[in-house]
Structures are given as C-alpha cells and as structure tokens.
Amino acid sequence: MQILGLYNYWIFIVLMMCGFYVVISRGNLVKKLVGLNIFQTSVFILYISMGKITGGTAPITVDQDVVYSNPIPHVLILTAIVVGIATTSLGLALVVRINEAYGTIEEDEIHAQSEEEAL
Amino acid sequence: MIDHLPALQVVIPLIAAPLSALFRPGRAVWLLAMAACGLSLLIAVLLLDQVLTQRVISYPMGSWPAPWGIEYRIDAANAFMLLIVSGIGTIVMAFARPIVEQRIRLPEYKQPWFYTAYLLCLTGLLGIVITGDAFNVFVFLEISSLSSYALIGLGRDRRALTASYQYLIMGTIGATFILISIGLLYVMTGTLNMMDLAERIPAVADTRTIRAAFAFLTIGVSLKLALFPLHLWLPNAYAYAPSAVTAFLAATATKVAVYVLLRFFFTIFGVDFSFGTMRLDLVLLPLALVGIFSASVVAIFQNNVKRMLAYSSVAQIGYMILGISLVSVTGVTAAISHLFNHALMKGALFMALGCISFRIGTVQLDRIAGVGRAMPWTMGAFVVGGLSLIGVPLTAGFVSKWYLIVGALEKGWWPVAVLVLVTSLLAVIYIWRVVETAYFKPAPEGRVVNEAPLALLIPAWTLALANLYFGLDTSLNAGVARTAAEMLLSVGH
Numbered sequence: 001m002q003i004l005g006l007y008n009y010w011i012f013i014v015l016m017m018c019g020f021y022v023v024i025s026r027g028n029l030v031k032k033l034v035g036l037n038i039f040q041t042s043v044f045i046l047y048i049s050m051g052k053i054t055g056g057t058a059p060i061t062v063d064q065d066v067v068y069s070n071p072i073p074h075v076l077i078l079t080a081i082v083v084g085i086a087t088t089s090l091g092l093a094l095v096v097r098i099n100e101a102y103g104t105i106e107e108d109e110i111h112a113q114s115e116e117e118a119l
Numbered sequence: 120m121i122d123h124l125p126a127l128q129v130v131i132p133l134i135a136a137p138l139s140a141l142f143r144p145g146r147a148v149w150l151l152a153m154a155a156c157g158l159s160l161l162i163a164v165l166l167l168d169q170v171l172t173q174r175v176i177s178y179p180m181g182s183w184p185a186p187w188g189i190e191y192r193i194d195a196a197n198a199f200m201l202l203i204v205s206g207i208g209t210i211v212m213a214f215a216r217p218i219v220e221q222r223i224r225l226p227e228y229k230q231p232w233f234y235t236a237y238l239l240c241l242t243g244l245l246g247i248v249i250t251g252d253a254f255n256v257f258v259f260l261e262i263s264s265l266s267s268y269a270l271i272g273l274g275r276d277r278r279a280l281t282a283s284y285q286y287l288i289m290g291t292i293g294a295t296f297i298l299i300s301i302g303l304l305y306v307m308t309g310t311l312n313m314m315d316l317a318e319r320i321p322a323v324a325d326t327r328t329i330r331a332a333f334a335f336l337t338i339g340v341s342l343k344l345a346l347f348p349l350h351l352w353l354p355n356a357y358a359y360a361p362s363a364v365t366a367f368l369a370a371t372a373t374k375v376a377v378y379v380l381l382r383f384f385f386t387i388f389g390v391d392f393s394f395g396t397m398r399l400d401l402v403l404l405p406l407a408l409v410g411i412f413s414a415s416v417v418a419i420f421q422n423n424v425k426r427m428l429a430y431s432s433v434a435q436i437g438y439m440i441l442g443i444s445l446v447s448v449t450g451v452t453a454a455i456s457h458l459f460n461h462a463l464m465k466g467a468l469f470m471a472l473g474c475i476s477f478r479i480g481t482v483q484l485d486r487i488a489g490v491g492r493a494m495p496w497t498m499g500a501f502v503v504g505g506l507s508l509i510g511v512p513l514t515a516g517f518v519s520k521w522y523l524i525v526g527a528l529e530k531g532w533w534p535v536a537v538l539v540l541v542t543s544l545l546a547v548i549y550i551w552r553v554v555e556t557a558y559f560k561p562a563p564e565g566r567v568v569n570e571a572p573l574a575l576l577i578p579a580w581t582l583a584l585a586n587l588y589f590g591l592d593t594s595l596n597a598g599v600a601r602t603a604a605e606m607l608l609s610v611g612h
C-alpha cells in the first residue's frame with residue numbers, strides 16, 4: 001500500500017529513466033533534446049510532490065486553522081522550468097546551426113564527416 | 120556603499136550584460152565590459168581584504184533575514200575564489216577584443232552579443248561562489264553554463280557547434296543531478312540556507328534520502344568539473360571554442376565547480392559525514408590518480424596544441440581532487456592553491472595559443488614550426504606558462520605541487536607522491552614537443568608571420584609574469600589558501 005501511495009515518486013523515477021535512456025540511446029540530435037527535456041521535467045514532479053500535503057489548500061492566510069501546501073518547492077521549480085526552457089531553446093538553436101554546417105542532424109553522420117576532416 | 124559590496128559583486132556584471140547588447144560594435148562596448156570586469160575585480164579585492172580581518176561577511180539579499188531570504192556569505196575560501204574568477208575575467212576581457220573582431224563566427228553587427236554572453240557567464244560564476252543558498256547555486260550554475268554553451272559555439276571551426284551541443288547535454292544532466300540533490304536535502308531539512316543545512320543534516324544524516332542526495336551531488340558536480348571519467352565533454356569544448364573563451368573557461372569554470380565540491384562536502388555535509396561515513400576519499404583518490412595519469416599520457420599524443428592543453432587540464436583537475444581526497448589541511452591547501460595557480464598557468468598558455476592562432480590561423484602542431492623565431496614574445500609567454508605547468512621551482516606551479524607532495528608524505532602515501540612527480544615528467548614531454556617544434560623546426564617556406572599585436576601580448580604576459588611572481592611571493596596562493604583550508608576543515612567538526 002505504501003508503494004502505491006508514493007505513486008508520484010514512482011512516476012518521477014520512471015520519467016527520469018525514460019528521458020535519460022532517450023538521451024543516451026538516440027543518435028538524432030533533436031530526439032536527444034526531447035529526452036533531455038523529459039529528464040528535466042521529471043524533477044519538476046519530484047519538487048511539486050514534495051510540497052503537496054494531502055487535503056492542503058493554497059497558501060493563503062485566513063483566520064481559521066487550515067492546512068496548506070508548502071509553496072516554496074513550487075516557486076523553486078518555476079525557476080527550474082525557466083532554466084529548462086532556456087536550455088531547450090539554446091539546444092535547438094545549436095541543432096539548427098549544426099544542420100547548416102553539416103547538412104544533417106544524425107550523430108553518426110556528423111561523426112563520420114568530422115573523422116574525414118581530421119584525416 | 121561599502122556594505123553592499125557583496126551584492127554589487129554580482130549585480131554589476133549582470134547589469135552590464137544586457138546594456139552591452141544595446142551597443143554598436145566597436146571600442147565602446149568593449150570599454151563598458153572592461154569597466155564591469157574591472158569593478159568586479161576591485162570589489163573582490165576589497166572583499167578579500169575585509170574577510171581576512173573580519174573572517175565572515177554575511178549579506179542578506181534585499182534585507183530579507185537569513186534563513187528565509189537569500190544570504191550571501193563570504194569567508195576566506197570564496198573570497199579567494201572571487202578574486203580568481205574576477206581577476207581572470209578582467210585579464211581575458213582585455214585580451215578578447217581583437218579575437219572578437221576577427222576570430223569568431225558572428226556577423227559584425229552581432230559582436231556586442233559576445234560581451235553579453237561573456238558578462239553573463241562571469242555573473243554566473245561569481246554568483247555560484249558568493250551565495251550562501253543551495254538553490255541559488257543551481258540558478259547561477261545554469262546562468263554560467265548556458266552562456267558558456269553559447270560562447271563555445273562561436274568557434275570558427277564547425278566542430279565547435281557539436282562540441283557545444285555535447286557540453287550542453289552533459290552539463291544539463293549534471294545540473295539536473297545537482298537540482299535533485301538540493302530537492303532531497305530540502306525535503307529532509309526544510310531549509311536551503313547552507314549554514315542551516317549544515318546544522319540540520321547531522322540529525323537526519325543516517326537516512327537513505329541524505330545518502331542519495333550526497334550521491335547525486337557528487338556525480339552532478341563531477342560532471343561539471345570534468346573529473347575523470349566524466350571529462351568527455353571537455354577536450355572538444357576547449358579545443359574548438361574561440362581562444363579567449365577557452366582561456367576564460369579553462370581558468371575559471373572548472374575551478375568554480377571544484378569550489379562547489381569543497382563547499383558542499385566540507386561545509387554543508389561536513390567532514391565527518393563526507394569522508395567518515397561515506398568514505399568519499401576512497402572514491403576520489405583512485406579516480407584522481409587514474410585521471411592524472413591517463414589524461415597526461417593522452418595529452419602527449421595530441422596534434423592540436425589546444426586539445427593537448429585541454430587534456431592537461433583534466434590531469435590538473437585530478438591534482439586538485441587528489442588534494443581534497445587527502446582530507447588534511449596540507450592536502451586541501453594544495454587543492455585551493457592549485458585552483459589559483461592552474462588558473463594563472465592555463466590562462467597564460469591558452470592566451471599564448473590565442474596569439475598564435477590569431478596570426479597563423481591554426482594551432483596544429485605541424486603548422487606551428489618555426490613560430491618561436493617569428494613570434495618570440497608569444498612563445499616566451501608560452502614557455503613561462505609551460506614551466507609553471509610542469510611545476511619548476513620559482514614558478515607558481517611549484518607551490519601547489521610542493522604542498523601536494525608534502526600532504527601525501529604526511530599520510531605516508533609515498534607512491535602517490537612518486538606518481539605526482541612522474542606525471543610532472545609527462546608534462547615535460549608534451550610541453551617540450553611544442554617548444555621543440557616552435558623553436559627548432561624550420562618554418563614553412565614563404566610564410567611571413569609577424570609578432571602578435573600588443574593588445575594580445577600584454578594580457579598574456581601579465582598572466583605569465585604572475586606565474587613567476589606568485590612562485591616567489593606565496594603569501595596569496597599558499598597563505599590565503601591555507602587560511603581557507605583551515606576554515607573548511609574546522610567547520611565540519
């Protein structure tokens with residue numbers, strides 16, 4: 001039961017591993033970035049889960065005693081989301097440049113061209 | 120004004136960055152960037168001076184008191200790092216203008232953007248060092264990383280683009296690991312302030328969550344500092360980036376990552392947990408030794424001199440990690456002192472290479488034959504930097520190697536001391552290959568090469584002379600380093 005109760009943490013781990021696997025296994029530079037994005041997004045779920053309290057409401061102070069979720073992890077992850085967007089857009093911009101310079105975005109083809117250059 | 124120096128340290132380059140994007144290409148934007156760098160250096164000097172008398176400066180950002188708001192906390196260790204980062208930042212900025220105008224892949228009207236990215240990178244590095252808040256470290260880390268990916272991608276060779284892409288992937292994985300670690304620490308302690316974390320971690324240290332946080336942090340930071348075997352992004356990134364960028368990043372970026380390692384292991388987790396419970400020294404020591412040896416050997420067989428020095432950087436990082444894994448005052452002094460000395464020597468070497476590639480367009484070993492006679496001043500700076508890299512007495516490099524060997528002998532680990540000496544001989548081999556080609560091989564016929572312009576030579580020689588100066592006067596690179604090491608080792612107890 002405890003394992004099921006922690007399902008959001010399981011989702012975090014599964015997503016993280018999926019993203020990580022895509023980064024490692026794919027040769028296409030855009031697909032790698034998609035994997036990297038999933039990898040980063042999984043951490044957002046980790047942070048959001050941390051701050052959530054069952055039955056908790058929004059953190060607005062009222063006179064009655066209410067249980068509210070911790071807003072700090074949520075605010076922190078807002079920053080991390082911005083970082084994620086910046087990383088993805090910079091990565092895609094680099095892929096555009098790589099495509100202009102090499103005429104391909106497949107890692108092995110780029111590698112082959114670089115090898116020829118070195119000879 | 121003087122009370123707000125910690126904030127200004129970060130804010131000045133941060134404001135100068137978008138301002139410089141508004142300028143037209145030319146001298147004015149460079150002067151603005153130069154002024155911002157110079158002011159940060161001045162502030163770093165003032166802060167170091169203040170810290171040496173008063174020990175710790177605590178600055179609440181925006182006047183929000185410490186555990187709730189972000190605290191900037193400066194002690195001997197990070198004041199020394201601020202000096203390294205802003206000092207190198209200023210000298211390389213002085214070097215950058217001719218490189219930006221002629222040697223980077225940017226149309227002329229976009230040239231001011233180089234300064235924007237450079238200043239943002241400087242902001243990020245200074246921010247990582249100065250902050251006393253764990254999450255703030257991540258934010259500044261990403262500011263510096265993102266701008267350094269952009270800077271590396273500006274190299275003329277198209278392989279700079281793939282190198283930058285590869286660094287982006289590896290760097291983001293590293294930064295995300297650090298983010299996970301900070302999250303796990305927060306969930307166990309409910310705080311992000313470093314001093315608070317240090318107080319609260321011992322009570323919960325014996326949990327899987329804290330151990331996982333420790334592991335994620337170690338891997339994440341090791342990726343950023345290019346610890347063997349996580350160094351694969353580094354050689355290409357350094358080899359194909361514009362020479363001003365290589366000089367700046369080689370001298371500062373990995374050093375700042377080493378500082379993050381020191382800060383987290385010694386101050387936050389504490390010496391007892393990091394090296395007593397987790398036995399991290401048993402992991403770091405073999406990796407450092409294998410890294411030093413293998414990277415030095417690989418460096419010998421490189422044909423691109425920039426790439427050769429990049430592998431040498433991996434080896435030098437090994438020396439720093441070796442110093443940390445000794446877990447003694449002498450060992451950590453060696454590590455911190457080598458942070459400073461390595462910044463001086465690699466800065467000088469990469470700037471000398473920048474002069475060569477500025478004149479002949481390449482740094483392939485077979486193409487630089489005869490350069491020693493055509494560009495005597497440039498090669499002179501290279502030789503001085505090379506001697507310091509080897510660790511010849513009377514140069515800065517000797518100081519940190521000395522402490523490293525003394526530290527190893529204190530522990531009775533004489534094979535480690537022998538290995539440090541042997542790998543210094545490997546450095547002799549790869550530096551000698553360059554010197555031999557440049558001085559004793561005939562220049563290709565019909566090639567006319569002039570000495571590099573003074574705008575490049577003066578910054579390169581400034582660092583070269585600093586290598587000699589700090590080899591004689593060790594009050595800064597050994598004295599302050601020792602104060603910092605004593606401070607780091609006593610906080611944990």
